[in-house]
Amino acid sequence: MSRLVLKFGGTSVGSLERIEAVAEQVMALRSLGHQLVVVVSAMAGETNRLVEMAYRLSATPNPRELDMLMATGEQVSMSLLATVLSARGCPARSFTGGQAGIVTSSVHGGAMIENIDTAALEANLAEGAVAIVAGFQGCDAMGEITTLGRGGSDYTAVALAAALAADECQIFTDVDGVYSADPRIVPSAVRHDCIRFTDMLAMAEHGAKVLQYQSVHSAYELNVPLRVLSSFTAGHSTLVTFDHLCPVKPIAGLAGVxxxxxxxxxxxxxxxxxxxxxxxxxxxxxxxxxxxxxxxxxxxxxxxxxxxxxxxxxxxxxxxxxxxxxxxxxxxxxxxxxxxxxxxxxxxxxxxxxxxxxxxxxxxxxxxxxxxxxxxxxxxxxxxxxxxxxxxx
Known part of the structure; x- marks a missing residue:
């Protein structure tokens, strides 16, 4: 039996229909005997909507209050996913970052994960339930809610995979792997079946959106295998690996910010x-x-x-x-x-x-x-x- 940490991004949980589709994927993996921890982002566009509201009320919103506000986006996603899984007979429980034991630094808007107490998640998995964790957030030592900055849900997933000794961290997004360019912009882009961490780090550092740099760097440092898959289509994926024999294209990637x-x-x-x-x-x-x-x-x-x-x-x-x-x-x-x-x-x-x-x-x-x-x-x-x-x- 494998232990997997799955992360679903904003487009993957962007509507109730998409959340139901994610539930089907989670249930299919669970039926194979895997222990699952699922990390979710806010629904696509929700974080921007929340931030825009804050800036309409104040030109300089308090950073603490911004974190309190932004953290709610992921909490909506986690609760809805846990709700639909439970309704379909799959035991599931949602956890905020703090409830999942994620302890961070005290920097609002860009905190770093310092420690994870996995006791609550381990107990949940031992009961055979799927753990649904809100990405992008944690709590500092004083119990204050913090957010992890751009791509923070990927960072959450990698850190949890390391802390839980997961066999793999799987990042589900709207593309079925790592491409040499954004296939939505460049039709001739090619997908890599696997890519070395060193190449993926270079891509992420210079703007490739498919994986956030901090998450790739953390996975590299913590020895966590990463896999990028599509939550929309089944079949293909890209494994980010330490294998120096992994064949890669002459050019690793083109992306845009x-x-x-x-x-x-x-x-x-x-x-x-x-x-x-x-x-x-x-x-x-x-x-x-x-x-x-x-x-x-x-x-x-x-x-x-x-x-x-x-x-x-x-x-x-x-x-x-x-x-x-x-x-x-x-x-x-x-x-x-x-x-x-x-x-x-x-x-x-x-x-x-x-x-x-x-x-x-x-x-x-x-x-x-x-x-x-x-x-x-x-x-x-x-x-x-x-x-x-x-x-x-």
Whole structure:
């Protein structure tokens, strides 16, 4: 009998019909004799809806209250899934992060898991019941509810898999594995049957959405096998493994995260960075030129930037940063920029560091740019010996 930790993302539990479909998958696995712990995200769009309500009421919501609010999204999902499983004769019990024994640091909005007391979950499994755990959350040592930041449900699942000595952590999403590009954007994207942790870490670090970086890093550190599957279609999957003999494509992946390219007068840089750090917003200092400084901030954080900071901004545009990662980054720099230029795609900024070439393009140009670079560096074997990794962050 295997012990599995399953994680279902927001699109997988995005409606009552989807939650019923997830229940069927859980029951099918349980019928095979597996012990199951199921981690769920909030229903798709729910966290954004909750945050938007908070910001409509306050330009600077209290971080503690934001965590209290956001944690409810996952709790809705866990309760509904436990309800439908019980109604169908499958014993199940829901647990908040705190009830599941997840103890975190005291950083609201971006806490780290420090310890997991598995007693409650072990007792539940011993009774033959499925444990449904709210992802993305825990409690600090004082009992305060905390959230784990973007991709926190993946992080929850990996940490639980390690603490419970699970045989595998299975991440169910809306794609049936790890692809060389987002197949919804790039039709020629190819799926990997397996991929090494080192390659997956590089992809996640530079923006591949299928797995959150912290979860991959934690799985690597804690020796937890990861498998990515679809909750919509059965059959295919990608195993993230330590096996160095695992065959991988010459290029590991291409993904995308929308960002904001922000230009501010350099005299406001310290103030701007300090405020973003206090708000727990991720940013990257891109370059400093003359009296201006250019930063990149995640697009989803735009609504969290206070009005007084927005008034400091000289220029702001939505962009995608395409990152080509590998030993050959310097070699392919010219080819990548030239290929985009020939198609009329302007590169706003580029940087080369640690074998990583990053190219920033307008968000409207992203689908064409992603497809073009995928065709050139994945489908075409011109650069196969150089074996770069591609990602978009």
């Amino acid at each position: 929308a960002q904001l390219l922000i230009t501010i007068p350099s005299k406001y840089l310290i103030e701007f960075r300090t405020n973003l750090t206090e708000l727990n917003l991720q940013f990257q200092l891109l370059q400093e030129q003359a009296d201006d400084v250019t930063l990149i901030v995640c697009d989803s954080d735009e609504g969290k930037i206070p009005l007084e900071l927005k008034q400091r901004i000289r220029h702001i545009i939505k962009v995608f940063t395409l990152s080509i990662v590998g030993q050959s980054a310097e070699t392919i720099r010219h080819h990548a920029i030239e290929a985009l230029s020939l198609q009329g795609i302007a590169v706003h900024q580029y940087s080369l560091a640690d074998s990583r070439l990053s190219l920033t393009v307008d968000s409207d140009d992203y689908p064409q740019a992603a497809t073009l670079l995928h065709e050139k560096f994945v489908v075409c074997d011109e650069f196969i010996d150089n074996a770069p990794l591609l990602a978009v962050s």
